[in-house]
Amino acid sequence: MPDAVQLSQGAAKPFVIPGKPFAPEDEAALREALKRCSPSTFEAAVQFRKTGNPEHLPAVVIGVIERFVEPDLRIKLKDADDDLRLIEDLGIDSLTMMEIVILVEDVLQMSINNDELRNLRTVGDVKTFIDCKVRGLSLPKPTKFLPIEQIAAIMPVQPPFLFLNEASVSSNGANGKYKISGQEFFLQGHFKDNPVMPASIMLEALGQLAVLYLLEGASTEPGKVISPNTIFFTGCEGVRAHRVCRPGDILTLSIKPKRMKMPLATFEGAIRVGQEKAAIAEEITMTFGFAEAVAQPVPVNGTAPKLNGENGSHSPTPLRAAVNG
Amino acid sequence: MPRVYITGLGFITSIGNDAARVTTSLRELRHGFELYPPFQKPEIPVKVAAPVREFSTDSTDCEDWTFPSRYTIKREVLRGMAPHGVFAWCAMQQAIEDAKLSDADVSNSQTGLYAASGGSPHLMGYMLQRMHSVGVMRCSPLGIVASIAGTVQFNLVAHFKIKGSSCGFASACASSSHALGFALDDLVLGRQKRMFVVGAEDGNMDAILPFAGMRALSLQTDPNLASRPFDAARDGFVGTGGGVVLVLETEDEVARRGVKPYCEILGWGQASDGHNVAISHPEGTGLRAAMENALRATKVAPEEVDYVNAHATSTPIGDVSEAKALKAIFKTPAARPAISSTKSLTGHGLSLAGAMESGFCALAIRDGFMPGSAHITRLDPECEGLNIIRSTLPAQPHIAINNVSGFGGANVTLVFRKAG
Numbered sequence: 219m220p221d222a223v224q225l226s227q228g229a230a231k232p233f234v235i236p237g238k239p240f241a242p243e244d245e246a247a248l249r250e251a252l253k254r255c256s257p258s259t260f261e262a263a264v265q266f267r268k269t270g271n272p273e274h275l276p277a278v279v280i281g282v283i284e285r286f287v288e289p290d291l292r293i294k295l296k297d298a299d300d301d302l303r304l305i306e307d308l309g310i311d312s313l314t315m316m317e318i319v320i321l322v323e324d325v326l327q328m329s330i331n332n333d334e335l336r337n338l339r340t341v342g343d344v345k346t347f348i349d350c351k352v353r354g355l356s357l358p359k360p361t362k363f364l365p366i367e368q369i370a371a372i373m374p375v376q377p378p379f380l381f382l383n384e385a386s387v388s389s390n391g392a393n394g395k396y397k398i399s400g401q402e403f404f405l406q407g408h409f410k411d412n413p414v415m416p417a418s419i420m421l422e423a424l425g426q427l428a429v430l431y432l433l434e435g436a437s438t439e440p441g442k443v444i445s446p447n448t449i450f451f452t453g454c455e456g457v458r459a460h461r462v463c464r465p466g467d468i469l470t471l472s473i474k475p476k477r478m479k480m481p482l483a484t485f486e487g488a489i490r491v492g493q494e495k496a497a498i499a500e501e502i503t504m505t506f507g508f509a510e511a512v513a514q515p516v517p518v519n520g521t522a523p524k525l526n527g528e529n530g531s532h533s534p535t536p537l538r539a540a541v542n543g
Numbered sequence: 544m545p546r547v548y549i550t551g552l553g554f555i556t557s558i559g560n561d562a563a564r565v566t567t568s569l570r571e572l573r574h575g576f577e578l579y580p581p582f583q584k585p586e587i588p589v590k591v592a593a594p595v596r597e598f599s600t601d602s603t604d605c606e607d608w609t610f611p612s613r614y615t616i617k618r619e620v621l622r623g624m625a626p627h628g629v630f631a632w633c634a635m636q637q638a639i640e641d642a643k644l645s646d647a648d649v650s651n652s653q654t655g656l657y658a659a660s661g662g663s664p665h666l667m668g669y670m671l672q673r674m675h676s677v678g679v680m681r682c683s684p685l686g687i688v689a690s691i692a693g694t695v696q697f698n699l700v701a702h703f704k705i706k707g708s709s710c711g712f713a714s715a716c717a718s719s720s721h722a723l724g725f726a727l728d729d730l731v732l733g734r735q736k737r738m739f740v741v742g743a744e745d746g747n748m749d750a751i752l753p754f755a756g757m758r759a760l761s762l763q764t765d766p767n768l769a770s771r772p773f774d775a776a777r778d779g780f781v782g783t784g785g786g787v788v789l790v791l792e793t794e795d796e797v798a799r800r801g802v803k804p805y806c807e808i809l810g811w812g813q814a815s816d817g818h819n820v821a822i823s824h825p826e827g828t829g830l831r832a833a834m835e836n837a838l839r840a841t842k843v844a845p846e847e848v849d850y851v852n853a854h855a856t857s858t859p860i861g862d863v864s865e866a867k868a869l870k871a872i873f874k875t876p877a878a879r880p881a882i883s884s885t886k887s888l889t890g891h892g893l894s895l896a897g898a899m900e901s902g903f904c905a906l907a908i909r910d911g912f913m914p915g916s917a918h919i920t921r922l923d924p925e926c927e928g929l930n931i932i933r934s935t936l937p938a939q940p941h942i943a944i945n946n947v948s949g950f951g952g953a954n955v956t957l958v959f960r961k962a963g
Contacts, residue, residue, distance in 0.1 A: 254606065285620075288617065288619070289620070294874070311619070313684045313685060314619065314624075316684035317622070317683070317684060320680075320681050320683075323680075323681060324677075324681065329680065
């Protein structure tokens with residue numbers, strides 16, 4: 219499990235198998251509750267209730283979601299990746315979400331607060347959420363979806379040198395998309411009568427996604443915020459291009475943080491076009507710093523809030539990054 | 544003042560689930576009563592009801608419900624509905640088709656919807672029981688929306704994308720007549736151009752049996768005798784449910800769309816007994832005043848009225864009270880209108896009654912008949928002198944009125960006239 223970010227409100231009690239063993243009447247009640255779900259959902263729920271083994275959870279959760287999705291959309295869940303969105307892709311509104319929650323609560327014998335639900339946007343969010351609840355872990359930061367307007371508002375880099383159309387950012391990393399429009403100014407010369415996306419620009423796009431992660435996804439000490447004006451590229455390793463990318467191609471970009479220690483953050487990155495690998499970077503490293511002054515919550519004792527030290531004189535604490543593995 | 548017409552009807556009732564079947568039942572006096580299976584228990588003395596056929600909505604789980612295959616209702620729509628929401632939804636579909644309304648005609652700022660229902664005691668009871676047994680956070684998220692009075696307009700307004708006026712009326716058995724009356728006013732005042740008026744009730748065990756406590760229900764075990772308004776041996780009403788939708792439009796809309804209306808809805812009147820929370824005034828003073836007000840407002844003389852669809856529910860007190868009110872209005876014995884209570888066929892639909900029976904009046908005027916008052920073997924002597932028709936007359940009423948009376952002594956009379 220990733221070093222999940224410290225979210226105080228989401229901290230849940232560890233899941234406890236109820237004192238009494240899973241009885242035949244419990245199984246009957248479970249069967250009734252899950253009567254509109256697939257048999258495998260019911261089986262997984264029985265196994266979970268008998269053993270408490272969280273390995274059975276994804277099958278239960280996906281089975282319950284599937285039961286509430288309109289039949290013609292259920293196919294999307296068949297080989298769903300974790301980025302499948304509940305509202306946009308599956309047509310689940312907030313009331314249906316409540317129905318899902320109530321059934322999950324009933325089946326898994328847990329309770330879920332409204333606050334905890336607000337940030338569940340994807341199938342992956344839901345799986346992670348349930349997993350954290352059952353294991354008694356605190357909850358990761360929710361995935362944020364950023365359209366181009368929001369990206370442009372956040373990023374120091376701007377058009378015509380911004381190579382992200384949309385992005386999603388979570389504590390585990392960031393994903394983005396960029397469509398090569400053919401109107402990019404450098405394609406006029408790269409190459410003569412043969413527009414090809416420069417590999418250096420593809421690396422730039424990955425770097426921009428890493429910047430977006432630092433600004434939106436990375437967890438910092440309370441009250442500390444990474445300043446957009448402090449982030450710069452420092453180096454990269456293991457960059458390979460696998461596919462020529464041309465106008466019309468949609469680049470699917472992803473980055474994951476590997477190491478973060480003030481003032482350096484290192485990421486791995488990859489670009490796909492459809493299912494084809496287009497480019498990878500084993501390491502992209504950026505330097506960053508905190509904003510000079512950030513509004514702080516007013517302390518309880520009523521004294522004026524302290525500001526962060528200027529120019530790093532207040533020694534910064536290493537970020538607690540969410541690092542996979 | 545613009546004239547207002549009824550241009551579309553939809554029926555889910557105990558005597559038929561479309562206008563054609565309902566017309567046949569009214570003409571041929573075919574009733575909708577049966578020994579209702581949920582009542583056939585020793586501890587339940589009430590045996591007869593008039594349930595809606597072709598629908599199965601007994602389960603508390605809406606996904607168990609079945610309804611005729613011509614209707615498709617998505618789960619996300621169904622989950623916020625009571626049984627009578629489904630009846631109303633289907634009647635709404637019929638009414639829209641019947642009135643030949645396009646999507647744009649239905650969804651615009653000039654088209655509204657008024658509805659009446661008593662809510663769903665069945666679902667409310669289930670929801671509260673579940674809340675107490677499994678906890679407040681595990682109630683169905685839409686349990687409230689599906690069960691409180693108002694559920695009909697919540698659902699229909701949202702799903703049919705109604706943009707104009709919408710609200711519900713709660714005057715018990717007078718509710719949907721109030722809805723019709725105020726819808727008419729909104730059209731006359733130019734606030735709207737078109738109004739849907741909906742009456743609906745579950746008509747199941749939990750909707751009907753609470754009336755047993757006040758001894759309002761017939762204990763007859765013969766479905767052919769249980770509902771017999773104006774008969775000397777009547778012993779209470781028989782419960783029913785369903786959904787009825789009427790489309791009301793201004794004359795400009797009727798002309799613009801080139802549709803042929805059923806009839807004109809001429810006006811209405813109301814008055815209250817100020818007497819008892821549940822019992823009609825013994826002299827029918829409120830209902831008499833409602834009829835006077837309606838006739839005055841529409842400038843119709845009593846002798847011009849051809850047909851009265853009476854409220855008469857087959858209760859001992861209520862029917863006599865109405866008979867007295869009718870005698871007070873229609874004084875000239877020779878000019879007394881044909882009177883019948885179609886509750887002798889349908890049973891009493893509570894909030895549904897006014898809309899359902901106004902729909903019957905519209906059918907009668909368009910198709911040229913006056914439905915008889917069924918099941919009278921010996922007329923109550925108190926009702927003698929009134930022209931209570933025991934069989935259907937093949938004559939077109941030019942002017943018909945519909946009476947309703949609700950709890951608290953609310954009385955409404957609506958006046959309909961042959962179109963043209």
